[in-house]
Amino acid sequence: MTFLQAAFTDPGIITRENHRIALQKYPYDNVLFIPGVKCTTCSFVKPARSKHCRTCGGCIARQDHHCVWINNCVGQGNNHYFILFLCSIALLLTYGAYATQHLLSQLLQARQESANVFYSQYHSRPILGVQHWSTGLSWSDYFSLWGWAIVEDVCVGGVGLLSTLCMPMAWGFLGYHVYLMWAGMTTNESLKWADWRDDIADGLVFMAEEGAGEVSLVSTGHTERDIEPQLTCPASKRQILKRTPNGEPPNYSRSGDKLPYLDLKGEVALKWHRVKSLKEVENNYDRGFWKNVESVFKPVIL
Known part of the structure; x- marks a missing residue:
């Protein structure tokens, strides 16, 4: 929550007061950014690596993208906070998925008799023994028991499903932004390339x-x-x-x-x-x- 709140800060909006500083930050490379290009909305020459955001209503220094997660641009002023936010949310979701799996696994182990009674309607013999609850199960029975555990403890199961489904997206975003740092690019520049x-x-x-x-x-x-x-x-x-x-x-x-x-x-x-x-x-x-x-x-x- 701290990094999320920090990502709401000024992304680096360029004004006439700080325009000169923004111009001196990066040189024009004559490939992605050409000198002398004027922003028709802000009415000043666009500094290198900047981009005008219609949603935020201004040119953003080293603009990466406008993020719908935080309803704010990611730019020079808050890019580091955004990356830390992605890192924290990816770790949090991973922990949530792991903790849920651990708790539901304990539930299945502790309630083997309940699961045997539930599944004895469809099997001629109990499918769970004194060993680990997943021993000897087919894939169909394995996932069926996970479904039973999620329904049995719906609060923990719901958190686990949410964490498991969102975790790959969070790690994917984090990995992509680490790649952008490695390549010396922003999302806006990657589209230009x-x-x-x-x-x-x-x-x-x-x-x-x-x-x-x-x-x-x-x-x-x-x-x-x-x-x-x-x-x-x-x-x-x-x-x-x-x-x-x-x-x-x-x-x-x-x-x-x-x-x-x-x-x-x-x-x-x-x-x-x-x-x-x-x-x-x-x-x-x-x-x-x-x-x-x-x-x-x-x-x-x-």
């Missing part, structure tokens, strides 16, 4: 060749102080991916096309090659498992 994978399979994605020299990302109608503190970087360390509608390499020499990738002299600096597999694309937000865990459990307060 899935879109890139589909476009790559269709042959529509091109990447700038490494070693093209230092490039400057030209603003698309916004000033540099509104986008990202550092707009220049080595092209070999920052991938630039482009989708094309016809499967042809990007051509910025055509009339009317913008030149978003220029070298320091103002000339087109990038050459493109077709991406054949998502393995060729590096996730720039993956800093290694332990650093990813640290970024989740030691978030920057906006």
Whole structure:
């Protein structure tokens, strides 16, 4: 209950007061997040790894998803609380399933005579002896006796059924979020990577060749102080991916096309090659498992 209550806290809603801090938290990777993209609702440039949530009514820093369990977004401010909540609920459900099995097993062992009387109507001889109640039973009789035990102690049986049915879902969610930390992703980013994978399979994605020299990302109608503190970087360390509608390499020499990738002299600096597999694309937000865990459990307060 403590972690559940903590997960209700501010997920990292971006306002005009903390917008600058949010911009400085993560760089744009030019794959999932492009500099200069403006949120039409909040009317400011979206920081990298953020997403606007219509339910919460704002852009969320490092937004993972909007969770119906807690009726709140999971983002930079409460992701660690949400993971601890999943961990605690998974352990609680596991203990509930185990404790129920133990109690009902004791009930069956202690009430063998009652079970023999109940099942003697359908069997020529008693199916339970002095040994463990499950010894020598067929699968049909085994599950029938569990059904009898659940009906006999319906409160414990109901809790056990609920715990057993919900336990795999809780462990599945927890395992998925541990995987996301390992991969340096959020749920929102995993969906974006899935879109890139589909476009790559269709042959529509091109990447700038490494070693093209230092490039400057030209603003698309916004000033540099509104986008990202550092707009220049080595092209070999920052991938630039482009989708094309016809499967042809990007051509910025055509009339009317913008030149978003220029070298320091103002000339087109990038050459493109077709991406054949998502393995060729590096996730720039993956800093290694332990650093990813640290970024989740030691978030920057906006």
